Amino acid sequence: MAEVNAMMIRAGCNFVAKNPVLDLKRSGFGMPVFGRTVWCNRRTTGRVGNGVKAVMQVDLEDAERLRRLEGLEATLGLDIVAERELKEKGFLGMRKTKLVCTIGPACSAIEDLEKLALEGMNIARLNMCHNSREWHCDVIRKIKKLNEGKGFCISVMIDTEGSQIHVVDHGAPSSIKVEDGSIWLFTAEKFEGSRPFTVQASYEGFSEGIQVGDSIVIDGGMATFEVIEKIGNDLSCRCTDPGLFLPRAKCSFWRDGRVVVRNHESPTLSRKDWSDIEFGIAEGVDFIALSFVNSADPVKHLKNFLSTKPAKSVRVLAKIESLESLQNLEEIIEASEGIMVARGDLGVEIPLEQIPAVQEEITSVCRELNKPVIIASQLLESMVEYPTPTRAEVADVSEAVRQYADALMLSGESAIGSYGQKALSVLQMASCRMELWSREENRENFLPHYQLGVSLHDRIAEEICNSAAELANRLSVDAIFVLTTQGHMASLLSRNRPRPPIFALTDDDSTRMALNLQWGVFPLRIELSEDIEANIWRGIELVKSKGLVKQGDSVLVVSEISPARAASMASQSIQLKTIV
Numbered sequence: 001m002a003e004v005n006a007m008m009i010r011a012g013c014n015f016v017a018k019n020p021v022l023d024l025k026r027s028g029f030g031m032p033v034f035g036r037t038v039w040c041n042r043r044t045t046g047r048v049g050n051g052v053k054a055v056m057q058v059d060l061e062d063a064e065r066l067r068r069l070e071g072l073e074a075t076l077g078l079d080i081v082a083e084r085e086l087k088e089k090g091f092l093g094m095r096k097t098k099l100v101c102t103i104g105p106a107c108s109a110i111e112d113l114e115k116l117a118l119e120g121m122n123i124a125r126l127n128m129c130h131n132s133r134e135w136h137c138d139v140i141r142k143i144k145k146l147n148e149g150k151g152f153c154i155s156v157m158i159d160t161e162g163s164q165i166h167v168v169d170h171g172a173p174s175s176i177k178v179e180d181g182s183i184w185l186f187t188a189e190k191f192e193g194s195r196p197f198t199v200q201a202s203y204e205g206f207s208e209g210i211q212v213g214d215s216i217v218i219d220g221g222m223a224t225f226e227v228i229e230k231i232g233n234d235l236s237c238r239c240t241d242p243g244l245f246l247p248r249a250k251c252s253f254w255r256d257g258r259v260v261v262r263n264h265e266s267p268t269l270s271r272k273d274w275s276d277i278e279f280g281i282a283e284g285v286d287f288i289a290l291s292f293v294n295s296a297d298p299v300k301h302l303k304n305f306l307s308t309k310p311a312k313s314v315r316v317l318a319k320i321e322s323l324e325s326l327q328n329l330e331e332i333i334e335a336s337e338g339i340m341v342a343r344g345d346l347g348v349e350i351p352l353e354q355i356p357a358v359q360e361e362i363t364s365v366c367r368e369l370n371k372p373v374i375i376a377s378q379l380l381e382s383m384v385e386y387p388t389p390t391r392a393e394v395a396d397v398s399e400a401v402r403q404y405a406d407a408l409m410l411s412g413e414s415a416i417g418s419y420g421q422k423a424l425s426v427l428q429m430a431s432c433r434m435e436l437w438s439r440e441e442n443r444e445n446f447l448p449h450y451q452l453g454v455s456l457h458d459r460i461a462e463e464i465c466n467s468a469a470e471l472a473n474r475l476s477v478d479a480i481f482v483l484t485t486q487g488h489m490a491s492l493l494s495r496n497r498p499r500p501p502i503f504a505l506t507d508d509d510s511t512r513m514a515l516n517l518q519w520g521v522f523p524l525r526i527e528l529s530e531d532i533e534a535n536i537w538r539g540i541e542l543v544k545s546k547g548l549v550k551q552g553d554s555v556l557v558v559s560e561i562s563p564a565r566a567a568s569m570a571s572q573s574i575q576l577k578t579i580v
């Protein structure tokens with residue numbers, strides 16, 4: 001027997017059903033529940049009768065309506081923030097650049113998470129470097145609760161600790177000034193509290209391969225030291241460029257103007273990382289971001305591991321934050337399901353002035369290889385303390401949007417800052433403004449077109465999406481709809497950065513949550529059958545029923561159903577429809 005839901009009632013179906021109140025409640029209709037029976041029709045919607053044994057009674061016309069609506073039952077609509085944005089700003093005004101927030105003590109209360117969600121957070125990031133398992137678990141559950149209870153669609157990302165061997169600590173809770181010419185001891189010895197002019201390294205073998213005369217650069221240039229003596233495993237150093245030591249500062253070793261690359265034994269994925277990953281899988285996270293990936297191997301390793309898990313598919317992102325990762329950039333991007341340009345550590349490993357060019361290069365290669373890319377770290381760093389950003393920060397954010405990055409990320413601004421929500425609204429406004437300018441300048445026309453697919457099947461899908469995006473722009477359609485099972489067609493469309501929003505209809509929940517990261521894609525969940533026409537019909541009915549498209553709107557529908565689903569052959573199509 002079909003379940004009753006609010007949508008069916010609104011559609012005016014006549015029926016008597018067993019325990020429908022339960023179903024009504026579940027579908028958000030807000031009825032009391034006592035296993036009673038509800039009689040619903042156009043006029044007496046939701047009236048509760050007492051103790052009537054229920055038999056479905058549906059007349060023929062309603063039966064047809066019901067049959068058609070059945071597919072909508074399990075549907076989760078568009079997330080309420082995108083829905084609101086669409087209603088307020090229209091199709092073109094919907095923000096295409098996605099926003100990631102690092103969750104920390106400043107925003108982990110459910111009220112604060114909800115405020116971030118309302119301000120446009122698409123993905124919540126949990127940095128496993130900090131805080132306890134219980135704390136992370138609590139945050140993930142709160143986010144799921146908000147998604148289920150309040151209609152948000154926030155994906156969850158965990159970010160591994162990785163083997164960060166270059167972290168040093170001077171023991172004091174705040175920053176310490178380092179004077180020119182002062183002598184400091186860098187040691188791996190563990191001790192409590194602080195000792196004058198002594199810095200603890202987080203990794204025992206930190207000084208292996210380091211020679212007298214090498215430089216130690218703190219946090220990408222906050223201060224610089226020269227190694228003047230090796231004392232056992234410790235290094236005695238003289239400050240050559242005065243500055244500041246922050247708690248848990250990152251350091252890199254330099255020789256003759258280059259970073260000293262050392263083949264230390266610590267693997268990209270430590271034992272703690274594996275345990276965090278197991279935890280993330282058990283909690284149903286959507287993304288795992290791997291820190292300090294230097295080659296494709298750890299990414300492949302993790303993906304193999306995930307493929308043995310019965311759970312939903314979790315997407316693996318690689319963080320580009322080392323010199324070595326730049327040398328193996330393409331293979332890492334190819335192996336991953338997305339990339340983070342982790343400018344914090346990257347700026348420690350390469351000269352700062354190279355960061356802008358490297359960011360643009362990574363963003364471009366990601367688009368070429370059709371992988372989403374996140375620009376991270378220090379976007380609005382001053383907002384950790386102040387309620388307005390610097391003009392330079394806004395310019396940096398806007399540049400990332402102009403480069404058509406898929407997503408922007410907040411770190412300390414949301415995790416520990418006092419103005420996390422405000423920082424998010426700055427990202428939101430700067431994104432929308434730059435997207436508007438890009439459209440006015442027809443910048444999408446100047447994006448280079450790379451051929452991605454090799455097999456005929458892949459090339460057809462790619463060309464269909466390229467053409468669909470061009471058609472959508474040239475005909476100024478209101479929206480693009482794509483039926484996609486694993487998200488591939490949606491991402492191929494997104495890769496073209498078309499002007500209208502891409503509504504991706506999928507029946508796979510992990511696809512839905514993964515598509516949250518992709519530029520311009522708004523995922524919706526819907527039951528998909530082998531009947532492509534029926535799927536398209538259902539998709540359009542759904543958005544129509546939510547008032548998202550209205551009569552006269554023109555939409556471009558792109559569909560692909562894989563051979564496994566369509567009984568015979570794979571087929572792709574582009575259709576132009578006017579909503580009636």
Ligand SMILES: Nc1ncnc2c1ncn2[C@@H]1O[C@H](COP(=O)(O)OP(=O)(O)O)[C@@H](O)[C@H]1O
Nearest residue numbers: 102103104105127129130131344411412415416
């Ligand atoms: N889960 C957390 N618990 C406590 N503090 C956190 C947490 N996540 C982030 N932070 C704080 O926010 C700052 C910025 O976050 P992030 O950029 O992820 O870390 P990091 O600075 O270690 O690279 C961190 O230095 C830390 O002080």
Ligand SMILES: C=C(OP(=O)(O)O)C(=O)O
Nearest residue numbers: 321342343344345376377
């Ligand atoms: C995002 C980064 O990584 P983490 O915050 O984990 O150091 C970074 O280094 O920029």
Ligand SMILES: [K+]
Nearest residue numbers: 159160161291
């Ligand atoms: K991390």
Ligand SMILES: [Mg+2]
Nearest residue numbers: 321342344345
């Ligand atoms: Mg990092």
